[in-house]
Amino acid sequence: MPHVLTAADLPVPEILRRAEEWRTRLQANPIPPIQPRAALIALLFYEPSTRTRAAFEQACVLLGYHPLVITAEVSSVAKGESLQDTVRTLCAQGVRAIVMRHPQAGAPQTAAQVATAPILNAGDGAHEHPTQAMLDLYTLWRHYEMPDPRTRWLAGRKVAIVGDIRHSRVARSNLTLLAQAGAEVWLCAPPTLLPDAPFPHATLTHDADAAVQDADVVMALRLQTERMQHGLLPSLNAYRRDYQINAERLQRAKPECVVMHPGPIQRGTEISDEVADSAQSLILEQVRNGVCVRVATLEYALGE
Numbered sequence: 001m002p003h004v005l006t007a008a009d010l011p012v013p014e015i016l017r018r019a020e021e022w023r024t025r026l027q028a029n030p031i032p033p034i035q036p037r038a039a040l041i042a043l044l045f046y047e048p049s050t051r052t053r054a055a056f057e058q059a060c061v062l063l064g065y066h067p068l069v070i071t072a073e074v075s076s077v078a079k080g081e082s083l084q085d086t087v088r089t090l091c092a093q094g095v096r097a098i099v100m101r102h103p104q105a106g107a108p109q110t111a112a113q114v115a116t117a118p119i120l121n122a123g124d125g126a127h128e129h130p131t132q133a134m135l136d137l138y139t140l141w142r143h144y145e146m147p148d149p150r151t152r153w154l155a156g157r158k159v160a161i162v163g164d165i166r167h168s169r170v171a172r173s174n175l176t177l178l179a180q181a182g183a184e185v186w187l188c189a190p191p192t193l194l195p196d197a198p199f200p201h202a203t204l205t206h207d208a209d210a211a212v213q214d215a216d217v218v219m220a221l222r223l224q225t226e227r228m229q230h231g232l233l234p235s236l237n238a239y240r241r242d243y244q245i246n247a248e249r250l251q252r253a254k255p256e257c258v259v260m261h262p263g264p265i266q267r268g269t270e271i272s273d274e275v276a277d278s279a280q281s282l283i284l285e286q287v288r289n290g291v292c293v294r295v296a297t298l299e300y301a302l303g304e
């Protein structure tokens, strides 16, 4: 029973292949019929979510399962139940998998210790967000015309991830998959939003112009104000000036550079409207691919 707790747990070539098959299937008109099953997949969402939750809900439906969405406010967590007891309860009721988003780093690992069904991490605190990294990689893999995924197919490509690196589970998971594929990864944030520990396989900088210089891919990240102590940023205006991904800053990148963002976007803060909506932007393509990657990952974890 494979859990997907971190990006390193993902069998990347297999998920890319399955995601591509799903993409083709979902393009058919009408979509081939779904055989419904009398079984549930639990979606424990203890933090807000739009894209990830909607994609996992769709993934359940596409595989014929009923998605059982539970949020912290309406669950027994509000009555003091532990995460382990919630997971034991859902497993005793026969859910086939548990997808979970949790504000605490490591919560999916705790859940996996007591679960009798696969656990899929849909984001744990500032730790990991494996399926986001997987959909980002899938988006790049398609953009670069589907090279052999068993090779270091991103070798020679520079990927600059710019924003709140310290609190970003997206950056952490992406670094694992991008480095595996051979990319040169730069992580850029204001000094107070860089991680304390060194990141192996990445260049850390607080100079956004240096990060973007000659980049093939620029990924902007949201300021995770919900995870920040006060005073980590001197001012939003200074942040915009020094770190915003806008047309002027992007002139330093390669002309064919593409721009990504995991969403939700804070338009006018980490990215300008003009860039977010430009032909260089893969943002909506990421969202679209998010469904294919979630259904592929769920299918893999269910052993189907």
Ligand code: ASP
Pocket (backbone or CB within 6 Å): 123, 129, 169, 170, 221, 222, 262, 263, 264
């Ligand atoms: N949606 C992503 C996450 O859940 C990125 C973000 O929230 O900024 O980590």
